[in-house]
Amino acid sequence: MYWINGEPRQQLPLTDRAIQFGDGFFTTARIRTGRIDLLSYHLERLAQSAARLLFDPLDLAVLEREMRQAAEQWRDGVLKVIISRGSGGRGYSAAGCGMPLRILSHGEAPPHYPLWRRQGVNLTLSPVALACNPLLAGIKHLNRLEQVLIRTRLEQTAGAQEAVVLDTRGYVTECCAANIFWRRGSEVYTPTLEQSGVAGVMRRHIIALSTGSPFTLHLVDALPAALLAADEVIICNALMPVLPVNRFDERIYQDRTLFEYLRPSC
Incomplete structure (x- = not known):
């Protein structure tokens, strides 16, 4: 299951810069009994990545709420959070891009x-x-x-x-x-x-x-x-x-x- 900007969705436009240029970043967290291990570290890492890559600032309160809701729903496994710059710009230019896109997905913990x-x-x-x-x-x-x-x-x-x-x-x-x-x-x-x-x-x-x-x-x-x-x-x-x-x-x-x-x- 995937959430994109807080809604259950599984499709991105082909113009998204994550697809076009790998223009984004991610973190992968462990969920155990509905809680995210080292959540504050994951959020800080995402915020630091946004700053380093010259993204618009993330709304960390919204992102944290979505991550917690996902963990409560999925209970156990792996939560992956991808942040894309979204669609916009001309060529490599990021001018005209809107707010970063939040993509959350769930997977099983590696069994090995x-x-x-x-x-x-x-x-x-x-x-x-x-x-x-x-x-x-x-x-x-x-x-x-x-x-x-x-x-x-x-x-x-x-x-x-x-x-x-x-x-x-x-x-x-x-x-x-x-x-x-x-x-x-x-x-x-x-x-x-x-x-x-x-x-x-x-x-x-x-x-x-x-x-x-x-x-x-x-x-x-x-x-x-x-x-x-x-x-x-x-x-x-x-x-x-x-x-x-x-x-x-x-x-x-x-x-x-x-x-x-x-x-x-x-």
């Missing part, structure tokens, strides 16, 4: 995540690199062709459930559909995401949990060798929400100290 949470996952190094662009870094915009290529190549790789993705400088950035953290001793690291990648809401939650924890968190630019030297690696997104990593190519991890610390709060 609970199994992966118990068993852990294997990672491989993706041959597809992310372009560096600080103007778009961190935003979950609608231009996801890099992720499509990463996933397509990953599906051709036996024995790996996710891929470590580098940027074009060679630094660890994220996974195809997850952020990544690694630990060495009591030091925990995650990519800065200043040049590329998606700043996920679960990543933000884990960063917040690090305050007052036994761990010291560092935002870094790091080469893949840092993962090979780590005691532990985890990946996360709003739906997983956090998974332990068993292997990165030939490197095997057996320590789950950070994962066990985070698990009750994620």
Whole structure:
């Protein structure tokens, strides 16, 4: 089921800029028993994306009400919120566009995540690199062709459930559909995401949990060798929400100290 600007609809005009140019952004939230996990983070992320992409300001009160109503109706699963600039403008110009279009949809929660949470996952190094662009870094915009290529190549790789993705400088950035953290001793690291990648809401939650924890968190630019030297690696997104990593190519991890610390709060 889809809602568009608060009404049950499943059609967009072909002139919509989300279709024409990928001119928009989105967030994907987990619904449990009618409530949205990390709702305030999702709303802040949408507002920040609108500002970064020079959209008209979102009516967050309306959007929050629609998200809550959708969650109460659907009860469990996944709520996806897409914001399109709508129709208007000439060519790439956004002049003449009206208020942003709000598209809400529901899906089932990925059934494999609970199994992966118990068993852990294997990672491989993706041959597809992310372009560096600080103007778009961190935003979950609608231009996801890099992720499509990463996933397509990953599906051709036996024995790996996710891929470590580098940027074009060679630094660890994220996974195809997850952020990544690694630990060495009591030091925990995650990519800065200043040049590329998606700043996920679960990543933000884990960063917040690090305050007052036994761990010291560092935002870094790091080469893949840092993962090979780590005691532990985890990946996360709003739906997983956090998974332990068993292997990165030939490197095997057996320590789950950070994962066990985070698990009750994620």
